[in-house]
Amino acid sequence: MVVFICVWVVLLWEEAHGWGFKNGIFHNSIWLEQAAGVYHREARTGRYKLTYAEAKAVCEYEGGRLATYKQLEAARKIGFHVCAAGWMAKGRVGYPIVKPGPNCGFGKTGIIDYGIRLNRSERWDAYCYNPHG
Numbered sequence: 022m023v024v025f026i027c028v029w030v031v032l033l034w035e036e037a038h039g040w041g042f043k044n045g046i047f048h049n050s051i052w053l054e055q056a057a058g059v060y061h062r063e064a065r066t067g068r069y070k071l072t073y074a075e076a077k078a079v080c081e082y083e084g085g086r087l088a089t090y091k092q093l094e095a096a097r098k099i100g101f102h103v104c105a106a107g108w109m110a111k112g113r114v115g116y117p118i119v120k121p122g123p124n125c126g127f128g129k130t131g132i133i134d135y136g137i138r139l140n141r142s143e144r145w146d147a148y149c150y151n152p153h154g
Contacts, residue, residue: 085151
């Protein structure tokens with residue numbers, strides 16, 4: 022009974038959020054956090070599974086785009102804290118840290134920036150921007 026109810030709720034949630042094919046792209050991400058129009062996505066199969074092209078497609082599917090460094094920093098300044106590296110615009114990878122911790126951010130605050138990645142087939146999460154989302 023509990024399993025049936027959980028599956029039913031998940032199916033209703035997925036249906037309400039439009040997961041599936043759109044313009045030939047299978048939308049397969051999950052929403053995790055959002056601030057100032059910036060939000061973090063990971064593949065439904067787990068963390069660090071999206072190539073740059075897939076991350077870009079996820080954001081575009083939802084009517085947004087990959088967040089810029091400045092957009093991610095603006096969100097961080099109002100409390101957006103995610104300990105998971107993700108693709109940003111122009112092939113950059115990083116994540117926003119509000120409070121330093123030993124297991125996240127190397128004891129620093131700000132955008133932990135891995136820089137522009139030359140290998141766009143590396144797998145990370147995504148940071149999307151949609152001020153109307």
